[in-house]
Amino acid sequence: xxxxxxxxxxxxxxxxxxxxxxxxxxxxxxxxxxxxxxxxxxxxxxxxxxxxxxxxxxxxxxxxxxxxxxxxxxxxxxxxxxxxxxxxxxxxxxxxxxxxxxxxxxxxxxxxxxxxxxxxxxxxxxxxxxxxxxxxxxxxxxxxxxxxxxxxxxxxxxxxxxxxxxxxxxxxxxxxxxxxxxxxxxxxxxxxxxxxxxxxxxxxxxxxxxxxxxxxxxxxxxxxxxxxxxxxxxxxxxxxxxxxxxxxxxxxxxxxxxxxxxxxxxxxxxxxxxxxxxxxxxxxxxxxxxxxxxxxxxxxxxxxxxxxxxxxxxxxxxxxxxxxxxxxxxxxxxxxxxxxxxxxxxxxxxxxxxxxxxxxxxxxxxxxxxxxxxxxxxxxxxxxxxxxxxxxxxxxxxxxxxxxxxxxxxxxxxxxxxxxxxxxxxxxxxxxxxxxxxxxxxxxxxxxxxxxxxxxxxxxxxxxxxxxxxxxxxxxxxxxxxxxxxxxxxxxxxxxxxxxxxxxxxxxxxxxxxxxxxxxxxxxxxxxxxxxxxxxxxxxxxxxxxxxxxxxxxxxxxxxxxxxxxxxxxxxxxx
Amino acid sequence: xxxxxxxxxxxxxxxxxxxxxxxxxxxxxxxxxxxxxxxxxxxxxxxxxxxxxxxxxxxxxxxxxxxxxxxxxxxxxxxxxxxxxxxxxxxxxxxxxxxxxxxxxxxxxxxxxxxxxxxxxxxxxxxxxxxxxxxxxxxxxxxxxxxxxxxxxxxxxxxxxxxxxxxxxxxxxxxxxxxxxxxxxxxxxxxxxxxxxxxxxxxxxxxxxxxxxxx
Numbered sequence: 001x002x003x004x005x006x007x008x009x010x011x012x013x014x015x016x017x018x019x020x021x022x023x024x025x026x027x028x029x030x031x032x033x034x035x036x037x038x039x040x041x042x043x044x045x046x047x048x049x050x051x052x053x054x055x056x057x058x059x060x061x062x063x064x065x066x067x068x069x070x071x072x073x074x075x076x077x078x079x080x081x082x083x084x085x086x087x088x089x090x091x092x093x094x095x096x097x098x099x100x101x102x103x104x105x106x107x108x109x110x111x112x113x114x115x116x117x118x119x120x121x122x123x124x125x126x127x128x129x130x131x132x133x134x135x136x137x138x139x140x141x142x143x144x145x146x147x148x149x150x151x152x153x154x155x156x157x158x159x160x161x162x163x164x165x166x167x168x169x170x171x172x173x174x175x176x177x178x179x180x181x182x183x184x185x186x187x188x189x190x191x192x193x194x195x196x197x198x199x200x201x202x203x204x205x206x207x208x209x210x211x212x213x214x215x216x217x218x219x220x221x222x223x224x225x226x227x228x229x230x231x232x233x234x235x236x237x238x239x240x241x242x243x244x245x246x247x248x249x250x251x252x253x254x255x256x257x258x259x260x261x262x263x264x265x266x267x268x269x270x271x272x273x274x275x276x277x278x279x280x281x282x283x284x285x286x287x288x289x290x291x292x293x294x295x296x297x298x299x300x301x302x303x304x305x306x307x308x309x310x311x312x313x314x315x316x317x318x319x320x321x322x323x324x325x326x327x328x329x330x331x332x333x334x335x336x337x338x339x340x341x342x343x344x345x346x347x348x349x350x351x352x353x354x355x356x357x358x359x360x361x362x363x364x365x366x367x368x369x370x371x372x373x374x375x376x377x378x379x380x381x382x383x384x385x386x387x388x389x390x391x392x393x394x395x396x397x398x399x400x401x402x403x404x405x406x407x408x409x410x411x412x413x414x415x416x417x418x419x420x421x422x423x424x425x426x427x428x429x430x431x432x433x434x435x436x437x438x439x440x441x442x443x444x445x446x447x448x449x450x451x452x453x454x455x456x457x458x459x460x461x462x463x464x465x466x467x468x469x470x471x472x473x474x475x476x477x478x479x480x481x482x483x484x485x486x487x488x489x490x491x492x493x494x495x496x497x498x499x500x501x502x503x504x505x506x507x508x509x510x511x512x513x514x515x516x517x518x519x520x521x522x523x524x525x526x527x528x529x530x531x532x533x534x535x536x537x538x539x540x541x542x543x544x545x546x547x548x549x550x551x552x553x554x555x556x557x558x559x560x561x562x563x564x565x566x567x568x569x570x571x572x573x574x575x
Numbered sequence: 576x577x578x579x580x581x582x583x584x585x586x587x588x589x590x591x592x593x594x595x596x597x598x599x600x601x602x603x604x605x606x607x608x609x610x611x612x613x614x615x616x617x618x619x620x621x622x623x624x625x626x627x628x629x630x631x632x633x634x635x636x637x638x639x640x641x642x643x644x645x646x647x648x649x650x651x652x653x654x655x656x657x658x659x660x661x662x663x664x665x666x667x668x669x670x671x672x673x674x675x676x677x678x679x680x681x682x683x684x685x686x687x688x689x690x691x692x693x694x695x696x697x698x699x700x701x702x703x704x705x706x707x708x709x710x711x712x713x714x715x716x717x718x719x720x721x722x723x724x725x726x727x728x729x730x731x732x733x734x735x736x737x738x739x740x741x742x743x744x745x746x747x748x749x750x751x752x753x754x755x756x757x758x759x760x761x762x763x764x765x766x767x768x769x770x771x772x773x774x775x776x777x778x779x780x781x782x783x784x785x786x787x788x789x790x
Contacts, residue, residue, distance in 0.1 A: 342672060343668065
C-alpha cells in the first residue's frame, strides 16, 4: 500500500515554492503531484505570449491570481518590428475575465493593450490590485480613467515606458476619495499635465505609498507639496527638474527631500538645472539606486552628486559623466552592482564627450560587486576588455555598444574577438551578452566554447559566415534568446541546428542571409516551432525562394500558429 | 535551385559538400558550394558576391583597415531609410531616448537664437543644461558694442558664425561678408576654422568678426 500525504499537506508544502522552476519540477514528479500543484499555482509567467494560448493556460491552471506576459521581440524597442505585428492582450483578458474572477495582478511587457481591455479589466476583476504596463502601447488615458474609477483596491499602477495616447490629465481625478490603497504609482511616461491638485490629494490619502514617479509636466517648485505629504516614500521620480533659480524654491526642496528618511531610489531629472542638484544632497548617502539617464547635466555637478552616494548599488547615467566621473564613481561607490551609461548624442558623427573604454575599466577595477553593465561608447580595445574580464569574473550581464558598427580595436586596428573571448572565458556566470565592434567568426567560437550559462545573446554587424551562428547554436547550452541583425549568417547554420531552436524561447534574425526556402523547410520539419517571415516588400513568393528574407522570428509554441498576423508576416499554412 | 538537406541532429545529413560534424575549428575554409545568389542589403562589403553559379563564402576576411571616413560614406549609402544616419534601430536606443536627444539638440540651437532674450541669465537654461560655460566676448567690425556668447551652446563653426551674424543684426543679403577671427591662449589673432572645433573652443579667448575685403 502506498503511503502518501493528504493533498492538503502537499498543497501547503507547495505553497512555499515561489519560483516557477521549482513548481515546474514538482509537477513532473508524478501525476498526483502534477494535479495538486496545478490547482494551487497562483502566479504564471509567460515569456512569449504566442508560446501558449489562454485556453491551454486556464485548462491547466484554474486558480491563477497573477499573470505576467511578454509580447513583442526585444528588437521592437528599436523600431525593428513593424507596426501591427501582434502581441494583443485582449484575447487573454477576455478569457481571464470569464475564468479568473479573482485575478489580482496583470504585468505586461511589449504588448498592445487597448482601452477596451483596460475597461474589461476594471469591470471583471473585483479584487484587482496590480497593473504593470512596461513598454506597452495601444491605449489612452481614457482606459486609465476606467482603471482608476473601478479598481477599489488598486495597489500598483505602473506605466513603465509605455506609449500612451494622452488625451487629458483628468483621468487621475477618477480615483475615488475612498481609494486609499495605493502603494506604487508610476506615470513618468505621460506627456500631458495631470491635475496637480488631484495628484496631491491622491498622494495625501495613500498612507501606504512607497513608490511615486511623476511625469515631466510636474514642475520642480511643486515637488515639495508632494514630498511633504508622502515622506515615507522609498522610490521617487521627479518631473522636470528645472525652474528659475530662486532661493526659496531651493530651500523648500532641500527641506522636503531631507524629510524623506526612507528614500532609497531617485529617478526623473528631465531638463536638469544644475543649481538644484544640491537639494538632493541630504538623501545621497541613503540612495541605493539613481537614474540620471535623462539628466543632461555634466561634470563637475554630476560627479559631485554621485560621489556622495556611497551606498549606491545601481546607477543609470548619460555619457556626460565621462571617464573622469566614472573614475570618481569607482573611488566612491564601492557597493555598485549595476552601471548603465547611455549616449547623450548617439547620432553625432564626432564624440561630444570624453567617454572611452577607460571609464569602464576604472569602474570594473574599483567596484568589486559590479555584475551588470550596459555601456555605450565610441572606442574599445581588446586590452581593456581583458582587464575588465580579469577584474570582474562575477559579471552576469555585459552589454557593450560601440556606436559605430564594426569599429576595430583602436590600438591594434584588429577585431575585438579576443577581448570578448576573455569576457566569456573569465565570467563563468555570464547570463546576458551584447556584442559590438569589429568581430569575426572567432568571437563566436569563443562564445560557443565558454559561455555555458549564457541565456541571452545580442549580435549586430558581426561575423563572417554561417560558422559564427553555428558556434553559438551548437555551443551555448543555456541559450534561450538569440537576436541577430545585419550578420552574414545563412541557411546552413540555421537548418543544421534546427533542433536547438526548440530548446530556446526565440530567435530573431534581420538583415541576414536566411532564404525563404529555408524558412519554409524549417516550418515544415519543425511543427513545434512557429516560423514567422516578416517582409514588407510583399509576398515572399513574388521573389525567388533563395532570396533572403528581411526579418525572421522563430519561437517554440504549443499553441500552433497564430491567426492575428498582419499582411507582411508569413506563417506556415498547414499545421 | 539549391537542394538543402535539413539535419535535425548534428550527426544527421547536412547540406551537400559540407559536414558540420567534421568541422575542424582551425580550418575555416569549408567548401560551401552555395549555388544561390546571396543578395545582401547592407553588408555586401563582408560577403563577396561572385558569379551566380559558384559563390564561395570567403574564409576569415582580411581585417578591415579602419578608415573612418571611407567606412561612413560606404555604409550610409546602403542603409535603409531610418534613423538619423540612415540605419534603422542603430544605435539601439529606444524611442523615448531618441526623442530626448532630438529635443536637447534643438534646444541647443534655439538657446543660441534666443540668446538675447534668455530670462534666467543662462543658468543651465536651454542647451544641455550644462554648467560648462565658455563665455567669450564678441566684437563685430563697425559695431561699437561688444556681445558675449556661450560657446558651449555650439557644435560647429557654421552654427556659430550664423548665430553671430544674426545676433549683430546683419544678414548675408546686405552684401557684407564677414570673416571670423579669434584670439587664442597665446594672444595671437587667428582665422577661425583651421583647427578642429573642440580644439578651437579650448583655446579661444575672444572673437571678432571682420569684413572680408576680398569680396
